[in-house]
Amino acid sequence: xxxxxxxxxxxxxRIFILGLGKAVLSSLIIxxxxxxxxxxxxxxxxxxxxxxTKIKILHPERGIIFDKNNKRIAENRIDYQLSxxxxxxxxxxxxxxxxxxxxxxxxxxxxQLNKNLKRKTLDDFITIKKNLTWxxxxxxxxxxxxxxxxxxTKEKVRSYxxxxxxxxxxxxxxxxxxxxxxxxxxxxxxxxxxxxxxYDSILVGKEGWQKIESNSSGTIVRKLDNLKSTSGENLQTYxxxxxxxxxxxxxxxxxxxxxxxxxYTGGVISMISSPSFDINEFSYGIKNDNxxxxxxxxxxxxxxxSISGLYAPGSTFKLIxxxxxxxxxxxxxxKYFCSGSTELGNHKFHCWKRKxxxxxxxxxxxxxxxxxxxYNLAKDINIDELAKMAKKFxxxxxxxxxxxxxxxxxxxxxxxxxxxxxDSWHLGETYNAVIGQGFTLSTPLQLAIMTARIASGKIIYPxxxxxxxxxxxxxxxxxxxxxxxxxxxxxxxxxxxxxxxxFSSRLKSKKYKMAGKTGTSQVRRISLAERxxxxxxxKELPYKxxxxxxxxxxxxxxxxxxxxAIILEHEGSGSKVAAPMxxxxxDNSLKILNT
Amino acid sequence: xxxxxYKFKNLNxxxxxxxxxxxxxxxxxxxxxxxxxxxxxxxxxxxxxVFGFTIMxxxxxININTWQKYSFLFYLIGIIILIYATFYGxxxxxxxRWINFLGVNxxxxxxxxxxxxxxxxxxxxxxxxxxxxxxxxxxxxxxMIAIPFLIILNQPDLGTSIILLFLGAxxxxxxGINYKFFMFCGIIFFFSSPxxxxxxxxxxxxxxxxxxxxxxxxxxxxYHIIQSEIAIGSGGFFGKGWLRGTQSHLDxxxxxxxxxxxxxxxxxxxxxxxxxxxxxxxxxCIIGYLMVSSIEKSFFSKVVGIAIITNFFISGAINMAxxxxxxxxxGIPLPLVSYGGSSMVTYFFGFGLLLSIxxxxxxHKEDNLVNLPFFRQ
Numbered sequence: 001x002x003x004x005x006x007x008x009x010x011x012x013x014r015i016f017i018l019g020l021g022k023a024v025l026s027s028l029i030i031x032x033x034x035x036x037x038x039x040x041x042x043x044x045x046x047x048x049x050x051x052x053t054k055i056k057i058l059h060p061e062r063g064i065i066f067d068k069n070n071k072r073i074a075e076n077r078i079d080y081q082l083s084x085x086x087x088x089x090x091x092x093x094x095x096x097x098x099x100x101x102x103x104x105x106x107x108x109x110x111x112q113l114n115k116n117l118k119r120k121t122l123d124d125f126i127t128i129k130k131n132l133t134w135x136x137x138x139x140x141x142x143x144x145x146x147x148x149x150x151x152x153t154k155e156k157v158r159s160y161x162x163x164x165x166x167x168x169x170x171x172x173x174x175x176x177x178x179x180x181x182x183x184x185x186x187x188x189x190x191x192x193x194x195x196x197x198x199y200d201s202i203l204v205g206k207e208g209w210q211k212i213e214s215n216s217s218g219t220i221v222r223k224l225d226n227l228k229s230t231s232g233e234n235l236q237t238y239x240x241x242x243x244x245x246x247x248x249x250x251x252x253x254x255x256x257x258x259x260x261x262x263x264y265t266g267g268v269i270s271m272i273s274s275p276s277f278d279i280n281e282f283s284y285g286i287k288n289d290n291x292x293x294x295x296x297x298x299x300x301x302x303x304x305x306s307i308s309g310l311y312a313p314g315s316t317f318k319l320i321x322x323x324x325x326x327x328x329x330x331x332x333x334x335k336y337f338c339s340g341s342t343e344l345g346n347h348k349f350h351c352w353k354r355k356x357x358x359x360x361x362x363x364x365x366x367x368x369x370x371x372x373x374x375y376n377l378a379k380d381i382n383i384d385e386l387a388k389m390a391k392k393f394x395x396x397x398x399x400x401x402x403x404x405x406x407x408x409x410x411x412x413x414x415x416x417x418x419x420x421x422x423d424s425w426h427l428g429e430t431y432n433a434v435i436g437q438g439f440t441l442s443t444p445l446q447l448a449i450m451t452a453r454i455a456s457g458k459i460i461y462p463x464x465x466x467x468x469x470x471x472x473x474x475x476x477x478x479x480x481x482x483x484x485x486x487x488x489x490x491x492x493x494x495x496x497x498x499x500x501x502x503f504s505s506r507l508k509s510k511k512y513k514m515a516g517k518t519g520t521s522q523v524r525r526i527s528l529a530e531r532x533x534x535x536x537x538x539k540e541l542p543y544k545x546x547x548x549x550x551x552x553x554x555x556x557x558x559x560x561x562x563x564x565a566i567i568l569e570h571e572g573s574g575s576k577v578a579a580p581m582x583x584x585x586x587d588n589s590l591k592i593l594n595t
Numbered sequence: 596x597x598x599x600x601y602k603f604k605n606l607n608x609x610x611x612x613x614x615x616x617x618x619x620x621x622x623x624x625x626x627x628x629x630x631x632x633x634x635x636x637x638x639x640x641x642x643x644x645v646f647g648f649t650i651m652x653x654x655x656x657i658n659i660n661t662w663q664k665y666s667f668l669f670y671l672i673g674i675i676i677l678i679y680a681t682f683y684g685x686x687x688x689x690x691x692r693w694i695n696f697l698g699v700n701x702x703x704x705x706x707x708x709x710x711x712x713x714x715x716x717x718x719x720x721x722x723x724x725x726x727x728x729x730x731x732x733x734x735x736x737x738x739m740i741a742i743p744f745l746i747i748l749n750q751p752d753l754g755t756s757i758i759l760l761f762l763g764a765x766x767x768x769x770x771g772i773n774y775k776f777f778m779f780c781g782i783i784f785f786f787s788s789p790x791x792x793x794x795x796x797x798x799x800x801x802x803x804x805x806x807x808x809x810x811x812x813x814x815x816x817x818y819h820i821i822q823s824e825i826a827i828g829s830g831g832f833f834g835k836g837w838l839r840g841t842q843s844h845l846d847x848x849x850x851x852x853x854x855x856x857x858x859x860x861x862x863x864x865x866x867x868x869x870x871x872x873x874x875x876x877x878x879x880c881i882i883g884y885l886m887v888s889s890i891e892k893s894f895f896s897k898v899v900g901i902a903i904i905t906n907f908f909i910s911g912a913i914n915m916a917x918x919x920x921x922x923x924x925x926g927i928p929l930p931l932v933s934y935g936g937s938s939m940v941t942y943f944f945g946f947g948l949l950l951s952i953x954x955x956x957x958x959h960k961e962d963n964l965v966n967l968p969f970f971r972q
Contacts, residue, residue: 008891011897026877045829045831049829216822
C-alpha cells in the first residue's frame with residue numbers, strides 16, 4: 001500500500017512536469033501571436049495589402065492643340081501595349097521566349113524593355129511592347145491564356161494630323177529625363193520642344209491610378225478603387241492649318257524659314273522651318289539610328305530656324321536706318337550720288353548695282369535698295385544710337401514669343417565690340433551695319449515683328465496661344481507718324497513701282513496691295529580680285545557660299561493685316577526667290593482669311 | 596439497455612461539448628477555406644465530423660478493460676496496416692501513404708498513434724521498471740516505437756513520425772523511467788544528428804534551413820511561412836472577418852484547408868479567434884487531467900489518458916508554432932480543425948477512450964460501494 005502511494009506521488013510529479021511543459025509551450029505560442037497580431041498588426045497589415053493590391057498608373061491624356069479654326073493639330077490616338085506584372089520580373093526571360101513564338105519582338109523592343117526593367121516606379125506593371133497592331137493584338141488575345149501575368153493596356157499616344165508642316169512650332173513629346181519626375185512617372189511623356197514644351201503644364205494633365213486586386217498567381221480578381229487621371233487642358237492657337245500647309249508645300253524643298261503674323265494681335269498664323277522632320281516618329285519614340293541621322297544633318301532639320309536661326313538681315317535693315325535718320329530730322333529731298341561704290345580710307349564699299357544708281361533720295365534708296373546712299377548716311381551715325389532704334393523693333397532683343405529656345409539675335413554696339421572682340425568700333429563697321437551686314441544678326445521672327453511694328457505703328461508682340469477672352473492691347477511706337485508713313489510708302493514703292501526691287505512680285509489681286517523690302521544676306525566676303533574680274537553670279541557659286549534670300553513685308557498696304565518674313569538659305573537675292581514666295585503666301589492667306 | 600442509458604447520462608459532457616465546439620470552429624473555417632470551390636469540402640468535412648463523433652461515443656461506451664485486453668492485438672493490426680500501406684498504399688499530397696478501405700481513403704499512420712499508446716501503456720502496466728535489471732526490458736517498448744516510427748518516416752511523413760516518437764517518449768516519462776535514461780537518449784541523439792541529417796530528404800533539409808531564416812529565399816522555400824505570418828499578423832485583434840481574409844482567399848496562404856488553417860483563423864478572426872482556440876485546447880487539456888486524476892487504481896488508464904491528452908495538445912501546439920514560424924514546417928494538421936478524416940477520427944477515437952476510462956472507473960467505484968456490507972439496504 002505504501003509503495004502504491006509513493007508510486008502515485010511519482011506519477012503526479014511527472015504529470016505536473018508534463019503540464020508545466022505544456023504551459024510553457026502555450027505561453028510561447030500566445031506570446032508569438034501577441035507579437036504578430038497586436039504589436040506588428042500594421043506591418044503585416046500593410047504587407048498583406050501589398051500582396052493583394054497592385055497599382056496601375058493611369059497616364060493622363062494630353063490636351064489637344066487646335067488651330068484658330070478649331071482644327072486639330074495635335075491629338076491623341078489609342079496605343080495598345082503589352083505589359084507584365086512587375087512581381088513576375090524574374091520570369092521575364094522565360095515569358096519573352098514564350099512570347100516570341102507568337103509575336104515579333106524587335107531589338108528596339110528589347111532595348112526599351114531592358115530600360116523598363118531597371119526602372120523603379122510606383123507602377124506594378126512593366127511595359128513589354130508598345131504599338132501593337134491589330135493582328136498582333138488578335139494573336140495575343142488568342143494565346144492570352146498562356147500568359148497569365150501579362151495584360152493588354154490602352155494608352156493614349158500623341159499623334160499629329162500633319163506630321164511635317166507643324167513639326168517645329170508644335171514640337172514633339174518624349175520621356176522626361178529629369179530625375180525628380182522619372183521616379184514616379186517614367187512612362188509619362190512631356191513636351192520636349194515647341195508649344196508642347198512651353199505649355200506642357202497646361203497640356204499634361206494629372207495622372208491617376210487604378211488599384212487592382214490580384215491573387216497569388218497574379219491573375220486579376222477585380223478592380224478596386226481608383227483615381228481617374230485628369231486630362232490636360234486643350235489649347236487653341238493663332239495658327240491656321242490651311243495656310244501653314246500651303247506655306248509648307250512652298251518652302252519644303254528649300255532650306256529656310258518663314259513667319260506670318262497677324263498685325264492686330266501679334267498672333268502667329270504660320271511658322272515654318274525647313275527642312276522639317278516626321279514629328280510622329282519622335283512622339284512614338286524615335287529609333288536611335290534615325291535620331292543620329294537628324295542630328296548630323298547639315299541642314300539642321302531639328303532647329304526651329306524661325307526663332308533660333310540667325311542671319312544677317314541684309315537690306316531689310318535699311319528700314320530701321322531710314323527711320324533713325326528721319327527721327328534726326330533728315331531731309332527727304334537730300335540726295336547722294338551712287339557710282340556703284342564709295343571709298344572710306346583705302347577701303348572700297350560697293351553697291352549691289354555695280355553701275356550705280358546715280359542721284360537718289362531716301363525713298364529711291366529704299367525702293368531700289370541703294371547701298372551707297374546708306375554708306376553716306378553711315379558717316380554721321382552713332383552705332384549705339386542706331387542700336388537703340390533697332391531694339392524698338394526687337395532687333396537684338398527677344399520678341400518674347402511663347403516658344404522655347406528663342407534667340408535674341410545681335411545688334412552690335414561699341415560696348416559689345418569692346419567686350420566680345422576686344423577692339424574699338426570702326427566707322428567701316430557702321431558702313432556694314434547700315435546695310436544689315438557685318439555683326440548684325442536676326443531671326444526671321446524678329447524681321448516679321450519689325451515689319452509688323454512698322455506696318456501697325458504699335459509695339460506688337462508675337463503670340464502662339466489664342467485666348468478668345470482677352471484682346472491684346474499694344475501701345476504705340478514712340479516714333480513720328482510721318483516717318484513711319486514715309487517708310488511704309490517706300491516699302492510700297494519696292495513692290496509696286498517700276499524699278500522697285502520686288503516689282504515683279506507685286507500682288508496680282510486688284511483688291512490688295514503689298515508692301516515690303518527685299519534683302520540679300522551675304523554669306524561670304526567678296527574679294528577685291530573678284531570684283532575686278534566681275535562678281536560671280538550666285539548660281540556659279542558652291543551652295544554653301546551662295547547668298548540668303550530675304551524678304552519682309554506686309555499686306556494689305558492700306559490697313560495692314562499680315563506681316564511676313566522669309567529667309568531662304570543660299571537661294572540668292574531676295575527679289576528673285578523670297579519676294580515671289582511672299583507674294584504667293586500673302587495672296588493665298590488673305591484669300592483664306594477674308595472669305 | 597439500461598446500462599447504456601446510465602453510461603450516457605454519466606458521460607463527461609463538458610469534454611464532449613468542448614470537443615464538439617472545437618470541431619465546429621473547424622467546420623466554419625473549412626467552409627471559408629473552400630468557399631471558392633463550392634460546398635463539397637464542407638459537406639465532406641461535416642460527414643467525417645458526424646462519423647468521428649459517433650465513433651467517440653461508441654468507444655466511450657465500451658469498457659476500458661476490453662481495450663486494455665486487446666491492446667497488443669490492436670498494435671499488431673496497426674503495424675500490419677502500415678506495412679500493407681507501404682507496399683499497396685498510394686501517395687497523396689506528395690508524401691503520405693494512404694490505403695483505400697471500403698471506398699474511404701484512410702491514413703493508417705494517424706490511427707497508429709492511438710494503437711502505440713495503448714500498446715505501450717499495456718506493456719508498462721504489466722511490467723514495472725524499477726531496478727537496473729529491468730532496464731533491459733525497455734528494449735521491447737523501444738522496438739515497439741521504432742517499428743512504426745521507421746515505417747512512417749519512410750513514407751515519408753516526418754511530422755507524424757516525430758509525433759509518434761514524442762508520444763513514446765511521453766509514455767516513457769510518465770511511467771517513471773529514470774531521468775538518466777532521457778539524458779542518455781539525448782546524448783545519443785546529439786551525436787547521431789549528423790547521420791540523421793544525411794538521411795533526411797532534400798526537401799526536409801530545405802524546410803529545416805528555411806525555418807532558421809525564411810527571409811533568405813522569400814519567393815522560394817520561405818514563401819509559405821512568410822505568407823502565413825502575414826496572414827496571422829494582418830488579422831490584428833478582431834480579424835478581417837469571416838470569408839474576408841485576403842491572404843487566404845487570394846491564395847497567398849498555402850494549404851489553407853489543412854496545415855495552415857490556423858493562419859486563416861488568425862487572419863479572419865484575429866487575436867480574439869486564435870486566443871479562443873488556444874483557450875479551448877487548454878480547457879480540453881485541463882478537463883482531461885481532471886478526468887485522469889480521479890482514477891486511483893488502473894495504471895494503464897492513467898497512462899493512456901495522459902498520453903491521449905498530450906497527443907492532442909502537442910499536435911495542436913506544433914501546428915500553431917509551425918504556422919507562426921516557431922518550428923520548422925512539418926506537415927501536422929491542427930487537431931479537430933484541419934480538413935482530413937483520418938486525423939479527425941483518430942482524435943475522436945482518443946477522446947472516446949478518455950471518456951471510456953472515466954466512465955469505466957466511475958462504474959467500478961460504484962460497484963465496489965454497492966458491494967460493501969453497510970451500503971446494502
